[in-house]
Amino acid sequence: MAERKRILFLCTGNSCRSQMAEAWTRTLKGDIYEPFSAGVDPKGLDPRAVKAMAEVGIDMRGQRSKSVEDLPVQDFAYVVTLCSHAQESCPYFPASVKRLHVPFDDPPLLAAEAATEEEAMAPYRRVRDEIKTFVENLDL
Template sequence: MNKKRILYLCTGNSCRSQMAEGWTRHLHGDWLEAHSAGVSPHGIDPRAVKVMQEVGIDISGQKSKSIEAVEDLEFDYVITLCDSAKKSCPVFPARTLYVHVPFDDPPVLAMSAESEEEALNHYRRVRDEIGDFVRKLPEFLKSRLHEKTQR
C-alpha cells in the first residue's frame, strides 16, 4: 500500500510541527508518511520532546528542517500550523490539499511562565490539542477533500 504524504509547516519546525509529525507517525503511520518543516528552522525544542515523551511518543530523533529540505517531495496534504507558515507557504501542485489549522505557540506562551512546570503546562495543552486534531485527521481530511471536489 502506498502511503499518503503529509507535511506540517510552522515557523521554526521546533515544536508544533514536530509534535504533529510525531502524533501522525504514532496514530496513522500505517497510511500516512509524516513530514514537518519550518519557515525558519531552529532545532527541536527540548520541552516539546519532554512533553511528547510523557504520552509515549519519542520525537528526539526527528530533525528540524527548512521548507527547501522537503521541496523535492510530493505531498498529498500540507497543513500549516501558524499564520507565519501560512503566509510563507510555497505553492504546491493543485492535487495537494492545503489546509490552515493554527495552534498557539508554546515557546511564546512559556516566556511569561513563572515556573518550569507552568511553562510545560503550555506545551502539554498544545500537545493535547494537536493530538486531538491528529486523532480526527482521517475524518477531517475526508471532509476537506469532499469540499474541494464540490467547488
C-alpha cells in the same frame, strides 16, 4: 496495502507544533499517512516539546528541525499549516496538493512569561493534547 498519503506539517520554526504533529501522525496514523514536518524558518528542536511528547511515551529525539528544501521528498498529498506565519509564507506547491490551515497556539511564546518550569510546560502539554486530538480525527 494502499500507498500511504504523504502529509507535510508546516510551521514557522519547525521546533514544536509541526514536530509534535509529525510524531503524533507517525504514532497514531502511520499506516495511512507518511508524515513530514518543516519550518519556513527552522529554529532547532525545542527541548520542552521533546519533554512533553516523552511524557506520553513518544520519543522525538531523533527528529530534527528542517526547511521544506531539506526534506527527502517534495510530492505531498496534503500540506497542513499550523500557524498564520506558515500559512502566509507557505512555499509554492503544485495545484494537486491539498492545503489545510489548522492553527495551534505557540507554546514557546506562551511559556516565555512563566515563573516556573512547571508553568512553562503547561502550554506545551495543552497544545500536545490538542494536536493529538486533531490527528486522531484526521481523515483526509
